[in-house]
Amino acid sequence: METKRTLFLIEVAIFSALALVLDLLPLSFKVWGQGGSVSFAMIPIFIVAFRWGLKGGLLAGLLYSILQMAIGDAYIVHWAQALLDYPIAFTVLGLAGLFAPAVQAALKADNISKFIMLVSAGVFVGTSFRFIAHYAAGIVFFAAFSGDMNPWLYSLVYNGSFLLPSAIINIVAVSFLFNKRPKLVAVAA
Amino acid sequence: MNKLMMGRYFSGDSFLHQLDPRTKLFATLYIIALLFFVENIWGFLLLFAVTFFIMHQTGIALVAFINGVKPLIWLILFAVMLRIFFTGGGIVYFRAGPVMLSSFGLITGFYTFSRFVLMIFISTVLTLTTKPIDLTDAIHALLKPLQIFRISINDFALMLSISLRFIPNLLDETTKIVDAQRARGVVFGKGNIIQQMKKLVPIVLPLFASSLKRAEELADVMEVKGYQSDQKRTRYRQLKWQVRDAVALLMIVLLTAAVVFVNRL
Numbered sequence: 001m002e003t004k005r006t007l008f009l010i011e012v013a014i015f016s017a018l019a020l021v022l023d024l025l026p027l028s029f030k031v032w033g034q035g036g037s038v039s040f041a042m043i044p045i046f047i048v049a050f051r052w053g054l055k056g057g058l059l060a061g062l063l064y065s066i067l068q069m070a071i072g073d074a075y076i077v078h079w080a081q082a083l084l085d086y087p088i089a090f091t092v093l094g095l096a097g098l099f100a101p102a103v104q105a106a107l108k109a110d111n112i113s114k115f116i117m118l119v120s121a122g123v124f125v126g127t128s129f130r131f132i133a134h135y136a137a138g139i140v141f142f143a144a145f146s147g148d149m150n151p152w153l154y155s156l157v158y159n160g161s162f163l164l165p166s167a168i169i170n171i172v173a174v175s176f177l178f179n180k181r182p183k184l185v186a187v188a189a
Numbered sequence: 190m191n192k193l194m195m196g197r198y199f200s201g202d203s204f205l206h207q208l209d210p211r212t213k214l215f216a217t218l219y220i221i222a223l224l225f226f227v228e229n230i231w232g233f234l235l236l237f238a239v240t241f242f243i244m245h246q247t248g249i250a251l252v253a254f255i256n257g258v259k260p261l262i263w264l265i266l267f268a269v270m271l272r273i274f275f276t277g278g279g280i281v282y283f284r285a286g287p288v289m290l291s292s293f294g295l296i297t298g299f300y301t302f303s304r305f306v307l308m309i310f311i312s313t314v315l316t317l318t319t320k321p322i323d324l325t326d327a328i329h330a331l332l333k334p335l336q337i338f339r340i341s342i343n344d345f346a347l348m349l350s351i352s353l354r355f356i357p358n359l360l361d362e363t364t365k366i367v368d369a370q371r372a373r374g375v376v377f378g379k380g381n382i383i384q385q386m387k388k389l390v391p392i393v394l395p396l397f398a399s400s401l402k403r404a405e406e407l408a409d410v411m412e413v414k415g416y417q418s419d420q421k422r423t424r425y426r427q428l429k430w431q432v433r434d435a436v437a438l439l440m441i442v443l444l445t446a447a448v449v450f451v452n453r454l
Contacts, residue, residue: 180394
């Protein structure tokens with residue numbers, strides 16, 4: 001039992017570091033010029049989420065966000081924006097872990113099409129919640145910095161213009177990757 | 190690559206470099222909060238002066254701080270423009286429907302701009318003068334109260350240090366794989382989105398596989414050496430409260446008093 005716990009802690013730690021590395025490297029490709037870059041950074045978080053379930057996913061996301069802030073890679077302009085854009089936005093990616101038991105079962109039954117469908121659903125849920133968090137952060141940001149003129153709309157325009165397309169591309173990328181190597185998700189015995 | 194490895198930390202031995210990371214983290218958060226209490230132009234001038242003094246103290250070139258603002262410049266300008274053109278009051282120089290240029294608008298635009306830039310400068314001071322590993326210790330100290338919710342802060346701190354420790358190794362490994370692919374003639378950053386994505390697959394897959402293996406090995410080694418997550422642990426790096434930390438806190442108190450005073454002008 002103890003062995004599993006240590007392995008859990010370390011796997012979460014290393015995969016969070018991996019997420020940061022994938023984000024730091026100029027491997028990501030620009031889609032929309034300004035800010036709309038798509039990287040593979042979210043994939044390690046999803047891998048942990050599917051391997052270890054909800055707890056692992058949430059923890060990996062949280063750790064990744066703290067790493068970003070510790071490295072100085074984060075952009076912080078308001079305390080509520082900081083909370084929403086980093087700890088909350090990345091922690092909710094771990095909600096993909098809700099699908100972990102079903103994903104593991106599908107993998108065991110060798111039902112690959114069901115497996116891919118469940119993985120995509122998990123990624124979709126995680127990314128959607130991340131979008132909501134960034135959207136809320138945008139509302140806080142525009143409410144604080146642009147007076148009280150309709151921050152909902154500004155946030156939607158600003159975030160929607162690049163976050164939504166990037167979210168869709170991420171879902172495609174992740175499903176594609178897991179399709180190639182479903183074993184990544186299998187739990188260590 | 191070296192630049193990425195170290196995060197954004199610049200080594201040095203200034204007053205700020207030597208401050209306890211806990212003091213620095215607290216002071217940074219405090220000054221950012223203070224920015225929201227500044228009510229007039231004198232307050233902003235005061236904080237600009239203080240911030241530039243702090244930045245000068247670090248002994249790091251101004252360029253490093255400006256670089257922190259760069260990625261955000263469009264967002265800042267967007268917010269400032271909104272403020273300038275949609276705030277009425279004072280002398281109105283120009284008006285077209287809801288859009289106008291007024292003296293109040295210009296002033297609030299300046300406030301918005303200053304708040305932003307100062308916030309980025311101050312947080313940049315923190316990340317430029319503090320090693321990520323020290324910042325982790327500070328975050329650990331700051332999160333300690335969470336222990337009452339039965340969250341294991343020690344486990345979390347362990348994970349943070351392991352992550353930070355492995356970032357350079359993982360970066361190395363990734364560059365090696367990328368170079369290997371390049372040597373085989375793969376060109377990155379070309380083609381449509383689907384093509385680019387396909388090129389990244391042979392990079393990330395081996396990386397994930399080796400990370401899983403690494404995690405397993407590390408866990409085994411830790412167990413063999415007697416690691417148990419629920420045991421009380423002692424620390425290798427001890428944080429010590431020193432005179433300079435008291436001095437820094439005193440300056441924070443003085444700054445608060447100055448802001449309160451200036452707000453009344």
